[in-house]
Amino acid sequence: MNRMFRHHLFWPLAILAALLLFNLFYSPDFFNIVMRNGHMYGSLIDILNFGAPLVLVAIGMTLVIATKGIDLSVGSIVAIAGALACLTISRGTDQNALSLVLSAVGLTVGLSFFLGAWNGFLVATTGIQPIIATLILMVAGRGIAQLITSGQIITVTSDTYNYIGNGALAALPFSIFIVAAIYLIVSLLTRKTALGLFIESVGCNPQASRLIGIRSRLIIITVYMFCGLCAGIAGLILSSNVASADGNNAGLWYELDAILAVVIGGTSLNGGRFYLTGTVIGALIIQTLTTTIYMIGVPPEITLVVKAFVVLTVCLIQSEVFRKKVVQRWKTRRYPAEREVSRHV
Amino acid sequence: MKRIAKLSTLSVLVLIMVFVAACGKSGNNNNNASPSPKASEAAAAPAAESAAASESSQPADKKVVLGFAQVGAESGWRSANTKSIQESAATAGFDLKFSDAQQKQENQIKAIRSYIQQKVDVIAFSPVVESGWDTVLKEAKEAGIPVILTDRAVDSEDTSLYKTFIGSDFVEEGRKAGQWLVDQYKDASGEVNIVELQGTTGSAPANDRKSGFLDVITSNPNLKIIASQTGDFTRAKGKEVMQAFLQANKKIDVLYAHNDDMALGAIQAIEAAGLKPGVDIKIISVDGVHDGIQAASEGKINFIVECNPLLGPQLMTAVNDVLAGKDIPLRIVTEEGTFTSEQALAALPNRQY
Incomplete structure (x- = not known):
């Protein structure tokens, strides 16, 4: 029992369960899933589908944070990726052509790799602090995205491209499979090879790691590139989901949601340790919370306050110091009146 | 050797910055100097x-x-x-x-x-x-x-x-939207459930389109707004919120969106739910941008109030x-x-x- 409490996934899972339970009481058919034109349809599926891009970005962010870094530019990369893909497709003659969509996806993936490499290069070789290095692209990225879309919303009518964010495979949204595949690959690479250990070691102490023969710079550049890639794919999913690219709003504040997801998942911003599964659950908690707020009809004026309150509670519950204090308070509580009574008897 | 490496790194950085800066500038010039011919013709006359x-x-x-x-x-x-x-x-x-x-x-x-x-x-x-x-x-x-x-x-x-x-006049736009709805449902005997996708919280169009709409529809007690949430005037948010509305409410008759983009996002959510936008759920929206007018011509949006x-x-x-x-x-x-x-x-x- 004690072991279960101490497992790093216990609290994130408990919070997710509590949120789902709340929904169950609030609207009993929350868990209903029906089949509709070969798709599964229901609130849970919506959470997975809309949460997929966030999970993806958060996975990339986890690795960056594990090296004691941070990537603020993911939201902008999401916007750039969506803009570039939609622009490429809208220029094509036959928008449904598989080759066109594939080349758009390939171009976008390549660009996201490059943007990630740019971040990694700034952090690893020029020694700029990660928060500043990635801030550059965060600010400039929205401008680049608007340059690509020339300030317009680009609408595409390609069923092939639409499949990425809206299609269904085995009755489940296709985006879930993309996320699951990347999650599996990353877990295998980091937990079954020495790569995970290298990343954690660089996060603990890049100097010492270099001295024992780990190529710190290469590791750092690689994780930023991977983070860029995740953000790029998330951008593809998001833009294909609404069949349009919006340079200004796509992925707005995504970096903050992703960092929050990583922290809720139990990874420390100090680096040196990371929990991928925790991150996935953290991202799902955030998406469940958003969906819950929409479903129970919180007035839009106070939505953010409600969200902040829940996040605060989540963070407090997760904090071991806070938990211990509460428990201690409770254990050492004294009841002077009671004691006196018992003494007289 | 190390110094050379550092120097070269620095020079590469500087080069890239110059390049990026130049890009930005030329892009801006392009934007200003070559507007699309179609729109410039239109603007030229007045x-x-x-x-x-x-x-x-x-x-x-x-x-x-x-x-x-x-x-x-x-x-x-x-x-x-x-x-x-x-x-x-x-x-x-x-x-x-x-x-x-x-x-x-x-x-x-x-x-x-x-x-x-x-x-x-x-x-x-x-x-x-x-x-x-x-x-x-x-x-x-x-x-x-x-x-x-x-x-x-x-x-x-x-x-x-x-x-x-x-x-x-955003209040007037809200009133026009409400008036159409009142006319459509003047003979309705049962309750008409309306969901509303609001604009950015606190913005003038969101406040006014909401209040103008409310003013008019209160004349008919059957018309009821059962859910209202902000969609930030964007397609992605409009879709996400509408999807949650559809899950939370069994019967939605009318959607009132404060702009076309949110309505376009909501249409995708309605279609994903296996319903027909414009038929199963009547859609009213404001703005009249090209994509919105196109959706209206396909019968997916029933009524658009223009905002020029x-x-x-x-x-x-x-x-x-x-x-x-x-x-x-x-x-x-x-x-x-x-x-x-x-x-x-x-x-x-x-x-x-």
């Missing part, structure tokens, strides 16, 4: 008269400098608005200083302050939200720079802070009048219509934005 006015009232050697602080580029409507202002400023021969606030009030305030410092002749802007403008508007007034509001209003008590407000973004020419005329010292009305309302599905089909071929 702008011509304001150009003539500017020549008569201003000495030829000094260009009028107009500082414009735009909200952002949150929707197709806004892009059309931006284009109209940029083109008509060019035709009127003004030197336009344009800034994009990316939906943030602090950015807009910063932009306005920098216009004051640059001593532009006139400042025009579309306020992101209604409140919190008094301080910066007073600064402009003290600097002697006239301010013109476009498209969205501010809630300042002191109307001497700005010269005029050019734009649509092409107020550039009117703005330039007002700028000239203000500089010439003429008295202008405190409120200039733009001409607007409404579209049913059939009217949208007819209007689609010559829609400019």
Whole structure:
């Protein structure tokens, strides 16, 4: 029992369960899933589908944070990726052509790799602090995205491209499979090879790691590139989901949601340790919370306050110091009146 | 050896920065210099008269400098608005200083302050939200720079802070939307469940379109708003919120979206739920951008209240009048219509934005 409490996934899972339970009481058919034109349809599926891009970005962010870094530019990369893909497709003659969509996806993936490499290069070789290095692209990225879309919303009518964010495979949204595949690959690479250990070691102490023969710079550049890639794919999913690219709003504040997801998942911003599964659950908690707020009809004026309150509670519950204090308070509580009574008897 | 490596890194960085900076500049020039031919034709006609006015009232050697602080580029409507202002400023021969606030009030305030410092002749802007403008508007007034509001209003008590407000009457737009709904359901005996997708919380169009709509539909007790949430005027949010509405509510008869983009997102959610937009759920929206009119012509949106973004020419005329010292009305309302599905089909071929 004690072991279960101490497992790093216990609290994130408990919070997710509590949120789902709340929904169950609030609207009993929350868990209903029906089949509709070969798709599964229901609130849970919506959470997975809309949460997929966030999970993806958060996975990339986890690795960056594990090296004691941070990537603020993911939201902008999401916007750039969506803009570039939609622009490429809208220029094509036959928008449904598989080759066109594939080349758009390939171009976008390549660009996201490059943007990630740019971040990694700034952090690893020029020694700029990660928060500043990635801030550059965060600010400039929205401008680049608007340059690509020339300030317009680009609408595409390609069923092939639409499949990425809206299609269904085995009755489940296709985006879930993309996320699951990347999650599996990353877990295998980091937990079954020495790569995970290298990343954690660089996060603990890049100097010492270099001295024992780990190529710190290469590791750092690689994780930023991977983070860029995740953000790029998330951008593809998001833009294909609404069949349009919006340079200004796509992925707005995504970096903050992703960092929050990583922290809720139990990874420390100090680096040196990371929990991928925790991150996935953290991202799902955030998406469940958003969906819950929409479903129970919180007035839009106070939505953010409600969200902040829940996040605060989540963070407090997760904090071991806070938990211990509460428990201690409770254990050492004294009841002077009671004691006196018992003494007289 | 190490030094060489460091030096080369530095030089590469500098090179990249120069390259990026050059890119940005050329991109901007492109934007300003080569507007799409279709839209410029349209703007040219009404702008011509304001150009003539500017020549008569201003000495030829000094260009009028107009500082414009735009909200952002949150929707197709806004892009059309931006284009109209940029083109008509060019035709009127003004030197336009344009800034994009990316939906943030602090950015807009910063932009306005920098216009004051640059001593532009006139400042025009579309306020992101209604409140919190008094301080910066007073600064402009003290600097002697006239301010013109476009498209969205501010809630300042002191109307001497700005010269005029050019734009649509959002309350009226909400009323038109509500009136159509009341007419459609005047014989309905049962309850009609309405869901509402609001614009950015606190913005003038969201507040006014909501209140105008409410004013009218209260006349029929059967019309009930059962859920209302913000969709931030974007497609992605509109889709996400509508999907949650569809899960939470068994019976939705009508969707009222504060702009076309949210309605377009919601249409995708409705289709994913296996329902027919426009038939199973009646959709009312505001704006009339090209994609919205197209959806209306396909019968997916039942009624669109137009909100005309092409107020550039009117703005330039007002700028000239203000500089010439003429008295202008405190409120200039733009001409607007409404579209049913059939009217949208007819209007689609010559829609400019």
